[in-house]
Amino acid sequence: MLVDAGGEPDGGPARDEESTPVDTATETSEPGPCNEARIAVESDAAEVRVGDLLRLQLVGFEASDGREVNWLVRGPGDAIEVVFDSGWSASYLVRQPGPHAFAVETWTAEGALICRVEGERVDASELGVTGLVVVLSWRTPGDANENDTGGDQIYFSVGSDMDLHLLHPKAYGQYFDWTYDCYWDNVNPEWGIFGPGGNPTLDRDDADGVGPEQISLREPEHGVRYQIGVHYWNDWGYGPSIASVAIYVDGALVDQWDGVELTNDDMWDSHYFDSGSGAVSRIGAEPVITPNYRGFSGP
Ligand SMILES: [Ca+2]
Ligand SMILES: [Ca+2]
Numbered sequence: 001m002l003v004d005a006g007g008e009p010d011g012g013p014a015r016d017e018e019s020t021p022v023d024t025a026t027e028t029s030e031p032g033p034c035n036e037a038r039i040a041v042e043s044d045a046a047e048v049r050v051g052d053l054l055r056l057q058l059v060g061f062e063a064s065d066g067r068e069v070n071w072l073v074r075g076p077g078d079a080i081e082v083v084f085d086s087g088w089s090a091s092y093l094v095r096q097p098g099p100h101a102f103a104v105e106t107w108t109a110e111g112a113l114i115c116r117v118e119g120e121r122v123d124a125s126e127l128g129v130t131g132l133v134v135v136l137s138w139r140t141p142g143d144a145n146e147n148d149t150g151g152d153q154i155y156f157s158v159g160s161d162m163d164l165h166l167l168h169p170k171a172y173g174q175y176f177d178w179t180y181d182c183y184w185d186n187v188n189p190e191w192g193i194f195g196p197g198g199n200p201t202l203d204r205d206d207a208d209g210v211g212p213e214q215i216s217l218r219e220p221e222h223g224v225r226y227q228i229g230v231h232y233w234n235d236w237g238y239g240p241s242i243a244s245v246a247i248y249v250d251g252a253l254v255d256q257w258d259g260v261e262l263t264n265d266d267m268w269d270s271h272y273f274d275s276g277s278g279a280v281s282r283i284g285a286e287p288v289i290t291p292n293y294r295g296f297s298g299p
Pocket of ligand 1: 143145146209
């Protein structure tokens, strides 16, 4: 008989109840597709931090009738988190510091639960940086596989390409400024009047879907209002995408604006960051979007 490794047919969280008898271990002597199954959590860095994109994979699972896969992630406060895609592997963007619990259920095509596998808990640390960090992620409903990577980004791409922009006031609100816009073509401009800490950096670029794309500014210039924007550079034929911008100040999530739909060439002015007060404010009650924004495309 197959035994559900988690013992929770309805997907209820039982992992943190220490009083739960650990009888699942005794069941593993019986051969079955779930005995060797486990969740592998891969990260680019040794330590998981806010802003990291984790790859979740179900490994060691052998069941010929396995058809459906359902990933479950619970973040800090037991909140149910969004998992990108949901195949035998999946991607998860860490947005909050604290414990994250992973589980995956596999089902037959007829809707019978084959097993539920619990992963090891991952504790995400806060962003280890001071100052401003902006993270962009996006979904593209028209892309059947949002998690693949590739393409030359000249003639084709396997996913859509959104871009994060950070403007210094000396850009006068003009994106693609060669000096005062930090973005993919100007990844570490010289803005700092007191040293390199005042220079922003594009830490992560993503050109084929999902993100995250990240810009940080460790030592914001005092008394300056920076502007954050999102540009839909190229949909590569996958259609509209749904953008999400998360803003961290001194490692803490200050605002996250989800669910903003952009079409190709749209430019969305999302936030201001006022370094004097430390305040992050949304630009407009509704998203302020300029269509057909090509800006200057400099050499
Ligand atoms: Ca894709
Ligand atoms: Ca991009």
